[in-house]
Amino acid sequence: SLCVRGMRSIVMAAALATSGVSAMASPSSLIARQAQLSKIRLILGSQSPRRREIFDLLELDYAVVVSDFEENLDKADFVGEGGPARYTVANAEGKAQDVLKTILASSDEERVAHNPEGKPLVVVGSDTVVDLDGVILEKPKSTDAAKAMLRSLSGRSHYVHTGVSVFTSEAGIEAPALSFSETTHVHFGELSEEEIEAYVASGEPMDKAGSYGIQGLGGQFVDRIDGCYFTVMGFPMRRFSKELCKLLES
Secondary structure (H helix, E strand, C coil): CHHHHHHHHHHHHHHHHHHCCCCCCCCCCHHHCHHHHCCCEEEECCCCHHHHHHHHHCCCCEEECCCCCCCCCCHHHHCCCCHHHHHHHHHHHHHHHHHHHHHHHCCHHHHHHHCCCCCCEEEEEEEEEEEECCEEECCCCCHHHHHHHHHHHCCCEEEEEEEEEEEECCCCCCCCCEEEEEEEEEEECCCCHHHHHHHHHHCHHHHCHHHCCCCCHHHHHEEEEECCHHHHHCCCHHHHHHHHHHHHHC
């Protein structure tokens, strides 16, 4: 009857309200944000092929401007709980800020090359580290260092932190428009010395934090993860989409 259908509608609306679900929720991914994205010039301040791959998966229109920021922060300032995650954010902020400064200080010709239509600039910086018992593992400086890192990770679990920072021409270079970090728990299997030697010989570990790439040959070492796969790969796709949506709305 009409009465029964009406009561069902009321019950459904109440259930949605109490569960925090909104039938008219704002988009939290960039799929429905093409109109807003078309009004900005997105700059990726990274030469990482993994981050470019993730930006391509998102089908973003962007330019790459590599940062000259020296990643030489004192790790002693980032010890204790949350330290390694804060370290990635600090590096990400340094990279994004450096790129925005460079573009704003460049010649008119160079600025046009980066931003042909003169749109507001949105510069994204990012940094990824492996955290083993609070010790920050970055890219290995030698094959011996890569082997040592892999031995230390073998049969154990660790965290991967990726920090992201966004600077915009509208907000200026003094402070980021947004910054955050995302963390994934990674469980490694036991690695034989033969596997470590062969993997390092492949060359894959040499440009990757913690000396492995989950999206490549190194994925064979990972038993499971708790958290975002793309965070381990080098850029947290879902979290970035959500945060950039909020920024575009503002």
